[in-house]
Amino acid sequence: ETGVTQTPRHLVMGMTNKKSLKCEQHLGHNAMYWYKQSAKKPLELMFVYNFKEQTENNSVPSRFSPECPNSSHLFLHLHTLQPEDSALYLCASSQVSDSGNTIYFGEGSWLTVV
Amino acid sequence: GESVGLHLPTLSVQEGDNSIINCAYSNSASDYFIWYKQESGKGPQFIIDIRSNMDKRQGQRVTVLLNKTVKHLSLQIAATQPGDSAVYFCAEILNQAGTALIFGKGTTLSVSS
Numbered sequence: 001e002t003g004v005t006q007t008p009r010h011l012v013m014g015m016t017n018k019k020s021l022k023c024e025q026h027l028g029h030n031a032m033y034w035y036k037q038s039a040k041k042p043l044e045l046m047f048v049y050n051f052k053e054q055t056e057n058n059s060v061p062s063r064f065s066p067e068c069p070n071s072s073h074l075f076l077h078l079h080t081l082q083p084e085d086s087a088l089y090l091c092a093s094s095q096v097s098d099s100g101n102t103i104y105f106g107e108g109s110w111l112t113v114v
Numbered sequence: 115g116e117s118v119g120l121h122l123p124t125l126s127v128q129e130g131d132n133s134i135i136n137c138a139y140s141n142s143a144s145d146y147f148i149w150y151k152q153e154s155g156k157g158p159q160f161i162i163d164i165r166s167n168m169d170k171r172q173g174q175r176v177t178v179l180l181n182k183t184v185k186h187l188s189l190q191i192a193a194t195q196p197g198d199s200a201v202y203f204c205a206e207i208l209n210q211a212g213t214a215l216i217f218g219k220g221t222t223l224s225v226s227s
Contacts, residue, residue, distance in 0.1 A: 002157065033215075043158070043203065043217040056214055090157050101207060102148065103215050105157035 003027040004106035006091050012112045013081065021076040021109045023091030031096045032074040033103065034066060037088040049074060050096060081113045126224045133191040135221045137204035142185060146207040148215070149178060149189045153200045161189070161202075191223075199225045 004025045013019045025032060034046040048056035049068040063085075065077040074091055088110055094103040127133050139147070145166040150158035162173045164180050164187075171178050177190040187204050201220040208214040 002159070004157075040219075042219045043205075045214060045216065048214065092157075101146065101215070102160055102163060103205075104160060105150075107155075107157045 002104055002106060004091055004093055004104055006089075006106035006109050008109060009107065010110045010112075012114060013078065014114055015081060015083070017081075018077070018079045020078065021089055021091075021111070023074040023076075023106060025072055025074075025091075025093035025104075027093055027095075027104060029093040029095045029104075030071055031094045031101075032068060032071070033092040033094075034064075034074065034076050035090040035092060035105075037090055037108070039087075043090065047076075078111070081111075083113050086112045122221055123219065124222045124224065126226065127194050129194060129196060129225055129227050131194055133189075133194045133198070133223060133225075135189045135191075135202050135204075135223065137187040137189075137218055139185050139187060139204070139206050139218075141206060141208060142182075144206040144208060147178070147180065147187050148205045149176075149187075150203045150205060150217075151198075151200045152203065152220070158203060194223075194225050196225045196227060199223055 007022045031050045033048050036044045036046055045058050046060045047066040063080050067075040088108045090108045091106045092103045094101050148163040149161040151161050152158045162176050162178050164171045164178045169180055175192045179188045201222050203217045203220045205215045205217045208216045
């Protein structure tokens with residue numbers, strides 16, 4: 001149990017579907033993140049929310065739409081995805097401070113686009 | 115551009131041996147580094163971190179060494195156990211806000227009994 005909970009753990013969706021990934025952190029952190037992990041590639045930072053404000057968007061296609069309603073919840077809305085978007089999507093949270101920023105990850109949501 | 119890389123994609127050791135996993139980074143302005151362990155089917159798990167004003171930091175059975183001159187980071191695992199088998203990632207903080215954590219490709223550590 002990492003304190004970061006992701007649902008669903010597995011999702012299969014068609015290219016015309018709309019679905020959402022949900023993340024909740026129970027650690028009292030002030031920053032939340034979405035990362036994408038594909039086979040044979042480094043983890044890719046997608047979005048960062050710091051105090052509910054989006055501070056990073058690493059050139060992510062608009063078919064991925066994040067939402068951070070409060071500092072404990074983070075969503076990733078998915079629409080008209082492509083098969084190459086199939087990957088493990090990891091949510092993470094951290095407490096950003098002058099002394100450091102250790103990021104804690106959830107177990108991930110396995111997404112398959114068919 | 116900035117990137118974090120690992121020297122070897124795989125490392126195989128015998129149980130009880132010491133393991134050394136290496137990482138090279140390219141952003142000389144980075145001041146915070148973290149090692150993560152990822153077991154199959156799980157998210158990355160924090161192992162140990164180090165700031166750029168330190169050369170060495172020790173945890174339980176793990177030591178991280180930082181050589182800023184050659185921009186090199188290493189993770190040493192003492193008395194490696196089968197439970198240490200996993201993929202290990204190094205990561206660096208890339209921005210001043212401290213929120214852009216960039217990962218290397220990972221080294222798969224296999225421990226045989």
